[in-house]
Amino acid sequence: MRQSQVVRRVGTAAGLGAGTAGALAGVLLLGPLAASVLLVVVFALVWPLAAVVRHVADDAPYGSAVLVAATAAGAVLCLPGMVRLLAWGALGVTAALTFAAVFVLIDFAVPKRHPQQRPSRRQRKLERLTETQLVEDEQLIASLQCPLSIEELCGVWTETATQLAQGAGPRDRQAVAEVRRICLDEFERRNPDGFHRWLDAGAPADPGRYLLPTPGD
Structure with a gap:
């Protein structure tokens, strides 16, 4: 001690x-x-x-x-x-x-007891997500797993980045994080070289510059 x-x-x-x-x-x-x-x-x-x-x-x-x-x-x-x-x-x-x-x-x-840390208000909000909300989020995520084109996936990535920058609630942040994870998986699967170039550049907000074919290719 x-x-x-x-x-x-x-x-x-x-x-x-x-x-x-x-x-x-x-x-x-x-x-x-x-x-x-x-x-x-x-x-x-x-x-x-x-x-x-x-x-x-x-x-x-x-x-x-x-x-x-x-x-x-x-x-x-x-x-x-x-x-x-x-x-x-x-x-x-x-x-x-x-x-x-x-x-x-x-x-x-008397032996010392370690008090349990009380969760913060933000953590309590996350814990209050109901089963219905979780099901709705899963349905939303499942709908985004359709075979979108890589152009559409880049658009989704840009839109979610804007949504996070503007401030989203706990429920929205959880869904957006899962959507962006799906986008990352699709980026790497469809264009591995462009995906790694995008990461090496610091993952800017517009991945289309690295993942989409340039005119004339």
Whole structure:
């Protein structure tokens, strides 16, 4: 394990321990009823906002809006508790350090689990392709596997390049990629020499210059 990861783990665990001590001191300072009301109010304010951010963002920095709201509520309760611990002097500081040390020991004693990465919004859109849409795409691709002339295939290649440049949705990009793969296979099968000359030239947008016979040939 890298040193930076160890330092991060120790710092996080120690912070949670000290925060827990502050939260308990906050309960003692405010009383159970007032502390409960404070937790509920902060949670109710933060949770909808965190849920909206998680829904809108392509790659949300957190996995659960409930966890964010609970953390915010605990942090708000922790602030007056930390003030109370500091007011206790050495006893309060010792209590906070003790909680921090206990949490660090627990963190190293418990096996570390790797959290599952939440798919991005774009990936979730791709996963939502229905079976009907997939069948429609397959039918479209099958219709393009007819014996088109090489001139028509070059036209299809140019049109799909324009479509990609203008921006296409996830479903369209998937179908266009398969169509272009078919075009590449046909280019290589029908005119291998021209196909390789086209690739050597960097595969420009108009393959007809390399694949179609020039006038006079």
